[in-house]
Amino acid sequence: MSEVMNATVAELPGSAVILDVREDYEWAAGHVDGAIHIPLEQLPERLDELDPDIDLYVICRTGGRSFRATTWLTQNGYSSFNVVGGMGAWFEADKPMISTDGETPRVL
Template identity: 40%
Template sequence: MKQITAKEVETLINEGKKIDIIDVREDFEVATGKIPGAVHIPIGYIEFRMDELDKSKEYIIVCHSGARSGAVTRFLEGHGFNATNMSGGMVEWEGEIE
Protein backbone atom coordinates (compact mmCIF):
# COMPACT_ATOMS: atom_id res chain seq x y z
CA MET A 1 0.00 0.00 0.00
CA LYS A 2 1.31 3.42 -0.95
CA GLN A 3 1.55 6.02 1.80
CA ILE A 4 2.05 9.77 1.91
CA THR A 5 2.49 12.00 4.95
CA ALA A 6 0.21 14.88 5.85
CA LYS A 7 3.16 17.25 5.38
CA GLU A 8 3.76 15.91 1.86
CA VAL A 9 0.08 16.42 0.99
CA GLU A 10 0.23 19.97 2.36
CA THR A 11 3.33 20.65 0.25
CA LEU A 12 1.58 19.40 -2.91
CA ILE A 13 -1.38 21.69 -2.20
CA ASN A 14 0.88 24.68 -1.49
CA GLU A 15 2.71 24.04 -4.76
CA GLY A 16 -0.62 24.25 -6.59
CA LYS A 17 -0.66 20.59 -7.63
CA LYS A 18 -4.06 19.18 -8.57
CA ILE A 19 -4.70 16.31 -6.18
CA ASP A 20 -7.83 14.31 -5.48
CA ILE A 21 -8.46 13.72 -1.78
CA ILE A 22 -11.21 11.52 -0.36
CA ASP A 23 -12.04 12.01 3.31
CA VAL A 24 -13.60 8.82 4.69
CA ARG A 25 -14.39 10.09 8.18
CA GLU A 26 -17.92 10.22 9.54
CA ASP A 27 -20.12 13.32 9.19
CA PHE A 28 -19.52 14.49 12.77
CA GLU A 29 -15.74 14.31 12.24
CA VAL A 30 -15.82 16.25 8.96
CA ALA A 31 -17.98 18.88 10.65
CA THR A 32 -14.85 19.92 12.58
CA GLY A 33 -13.09 20.67 9.29
CA LYS A 34 -11.56 18.94 6.30
CA ILE A 35 -8.71 19.53 3.88
CA PRO A 36 -9.84 22.15 1.33
CA GLY A 37 -11.19 20.49 -1.81
CA ALA A 38 -11.44 17.03 -0.27
CA VAL A 39 -14.48 14.99 -1.25
CA HIS A 40 -16.30 13.50 1.71
CA ILE A 41 -17.34 9.88 1.27
CA PRO A 42 -17.87 8.19 4.65
CA ILE A 43 -16.13 4.82 4.91
CA GLY A 44 -19.43 2.94 4.95
CA TYR A 45 -20.41 4.41 1.57
CA ILE A 46 -17.17 3.82 -0.39
CA GLU A 47 -18.35 0.49 -1.79
CA PHE A 48 -21.59 2.07 -3.04
CA ARG A 49 -20.01 5.22 -4.49
CA MET A 50 -17.06 3.71 -6.38
CA ASP A 51 -18.88 4.51 -9.63
CA GLU A 52 -18.20 8.20 -8.87
CA LEU A 53 -14.44 7.57 -8.95
CA ASP A 54 -12.15 7.55 -11.98
CA LYS A 55 -9.60 4.73 -12.27
CA SER A 56 -7.30 7.02 -14.26
CA LYS A 57 -6.88 9.39 -11.28
CA GLU A 58 -4.78 9.01 -8.16
CA TYR A 59 -6.69 9.43 -4.91
CA ILE A 60 -5.27 10.31 -1.51
CA ILE A 61 -7.41 8.74 1.21
CA VAL A 62 -7.74 10.54 4.56
CA CYS A 63 -9.30 9.68 7.92
CA HIS A 64 -8.68 10.70 11.54
CA SER A 65 -5.46 8.76 12.20
CA GLY A 66 -4.72 6.70 9.09
CA ALA A 67 -6.21 3.32 10.05
CA ARG A 68 -9.60 3.59 8.29
CA SER A 69 -8.03 5.33 5.30
CA GLY A 70 -5.53 2.46 5.09
CA ALA A 71 -8.37 -0.05 4.91
CA VAL A 72 -10.12 2.03 2.22
CA THR A 73 -6.86 2.39 0.29
CA ARG A 74 -6.41 -1.40 0.24
CA PHE A 75 -10.07 -1.88 -0.74
CA LEU A 76 -9.83 0.59 -3.63
CA GLU A 77 -6.52 -0.90 -4.81
CA GLY A 78 -8.22 -4.29 -4.86
CA HIS A 79 -10.80 -2.83 -7.24
CA GLY A 80 -8.22 -1.37 -9.62
CA PHE A 81 -8.01 2.19 -8.28
CA ASN A 82 -4.80 4.16 -7.77
CA ALA A 83 -5.07 5.06 -4.08
CA THR A 84 -2.58 6.32 -1.50
CA ASN A 85 -3.11 6.41 2.26
CA MET A 86 -2.33 9.65 4.11
CA SER A 87 -0.53 8.21 7.11
CA GLY A 88 -1.26 9.90 10.42
CA GLY A 89 -4.56 11.24 9.10
CA MET A 90 -6.03 14.54 10.24
CA VAL A 91 -4.24 14.14 13.58
CA GLU A 92 -1.03 15.00 11.69
CA TRP A 93 -2.59 17.67 9.43
CA GLU A 94 -1.23 21.16 10.09
CA GLY A 95 -2.51 22.89 6.96
CA GLU A 96 -5.69 24.82 6.27
CA ILE A 97 -9.09 23.29 6.85
CA GLU A 98 -12.51 24.24 5.55
Protein backbone atom coordinates (compact mmCIF):
# COMPACT_ATOMS: atom_id res chain seq x y z
CA MET A 1 0.00 0.00 0.00
CA SER A 2 1.26 3.46 -0.85
CA GLU A 3 1.82 6.03 1.86
CA VAL A 4 -0.47 9.07 1.79
CA MET A 5 1.30 12.32 1.03
CA ASN A 6 0.17 15.37 3.00
CA ALA A 7 0.35 19.07 2.20
CA THR A 8 -0.49 22.03 4.38
CA VAL A 9 -2.49 24.94 3.03
CA ALA A 10 0.73 27.00 3.01
CA GLU A 11 2.48 24.35 0.88
CA LEU A 12 -0.10 24.33 -1.92
CA PRO A 13 1.32 25.64 -5.18
CA GLY A 14 -0.52 28.53 -6.80
CA SER A 15 -1.50 26.26 -9.67
CA ALA A 16 -2.83 23.49 -7.38
CA VAL A 17 -5.77 21.47 -8.67
CA ILE A 18 -8.01 21.13 -5.62
CA LEU A 19 -10.48 18.26 -5.32
CA ASP A 20 -13.18 18.98 -2.71
CA VAL A 21 -14.80 15.75 -1.46
CA ARG A 22 -17.34 17.34 0.90
CA GLU A 23 -21.11 17.05 0.62
CA ASP A 24 -23.16 19.38 -1.60
CA TYR A 25 -24.39 21.56 1.30
CA GLU A 26 -20.83 22.04 2.56
CA TRP A 27 -19.64 22.99 -0.94
CA ALA A 28 -22.51 25.47 -1.33
CA ALA A 29 -21.63 27.18 1.97
CA GLY A 30 -18.02 27.85 0.99
CA HIS A 31 -15.32 26.42 -1.24
CA VAL A 32 -12.14 27.25 -3.09
CA ASP A 33 -12.88 29.05 -6.36
CA GLY A 34 -11.96 26.75 -9.24
CA ALA A 35 -11.93 23.56 -7.16
CA ILE A 36 -13.38 20.32 -8.53
CA HIS A 37 -16.30 19.06 -6.46
CA ILE A 38 -16.87 15.32 -6.20
CA PRO A 39 -18.39 14.12 -2.91
CA LEU A 40 -16.40 11.23 -1.40
CA GLU A 41 -19.05 8.57 -2.01
CA GLN A 42 -19.26 9.52 -5.71
CA LEU A 43 -15.51 9.35 -6.31
CA PRO A 44 -15.36 5.75 -7.67
CA GLU A 45 -18.05 6.35 -10.30
CA ARG A 46 -16.74 9.79 -11.28
CA LEU A 47 -13.04 8.93 -11.39
CA ASP A 48 -12.90 9.53 -15.15
CA GLU A 49 -13.52 13.24 -14.48
CA LEU A 50 -10.02 13.48 -12.99
CA ASP A 51 -6.72 13.62 -14.85
CA PRO A 52 -4.34 10.90 -13.57
CA ASP A 53 -1.35 12.86 -14.88
CA ILE A 54 -1.72 15.88 -12.57
CA ASP A 55 -1.28 16.32 -8.83
CA LEU A 56 -4.58 16.52 -6.99
CA TYR A 57 -4.82 18.29 -3.64
CA VAL A 58 -7.77 16.70 -1.85
CA ILE A 59 -9.69 18.74 0.72
CA CYS A 60 -12.68 18.22 3.02
CA ARG A 61 -13.75 19.96 6.24
CA THR A 62 -11.00 18.79 8.60
CA GLY A 63 -8.96 16.13 6.78
CA GLY A 64 -10.65 12.78 7.46
CA ARG A 65 -12.59 12.29 4.23
CA SER A 66 -9.76 13.78 2.18
CA PHE A 67 -7.35 11.29 3.80
CA ARG A 68 -9.60 8.40 2.73
CA ALA A 69 -9.99 9.86 -0.77
CA THR A 70 -6.23 10.42 -1.10
CA THR A 71 -5.53 6.85 0.01
CA TRP A 72 -8.00 5.48 -2.56
CA LEU A 73 -6.76 7.74 -5.37
CA THR A 74 -3.14 6.78 -4.70
CA GLN A 75 -4.04 3.08 -4.74
CA ASN A 76 -5.68 3.67 -8.13
CA GLY A 77 -2.63 5.31 -9.71
CA TYR A 78 -3.38 8.99 -9.12
CA SER A 79 -0.93 11.50 -7.68
CA SER A 80 -2.77 13.04 -4.76
CA PHE A 81 -2.05 14.94 -1.57
CA ASN A 82 -4.22 15.20 1.52
CA VAL A 83 -4.68 18.86 2.52
CA VAL A 84 -3.98 18.80 6.25
CA GLY A 85 -6.67 20.57 8.28
CA GLY A 86 -9.02 20.83 5.30
CA MET A 87 -11.26 23.81 4.69
CA GLY A 88 -10.95 24.74 8.37
CA ALA A 89 -7.24 25.35 7.82
CA TRP A 90 -7.98 27.14 4.53
CA PHE A 91 -10.38 29.47 6.35
CA GLU A 92 -7.95 30.02 9.25
CA ALA A 93 -5.22 30.96 6.74
CA ASP A 94 -7.61 33.64 5.39
CA LYS A 95 -7.55 32.14 1.90
CA PRO A 96 -10.26 33.27 -0.53
CA MET A 97 -13.52 31.33 -0.67
CA ILE A 98 -16.77 31.61 -2.60
CA SER A 99 -20.26 30.31 -1.86
CA THR A 100 -23.17 29.33 -4.05
CA ASP A 101 -25.94 29.69 -1.46
CA GLY A 102 -26.08 33.50 -1.39
CA GLU A 103 -24.47 33.71 2.04
CA THR A 104 -21.02 34.91 3.09
CA PRO A 105 -18.62 32.00 2.43
CA ARG A 106 -18.16 29.82 5.51
CA VAL A 107 -17.05 26.31 6.47
CA LEU A 108 -19.74 23.93 7.69
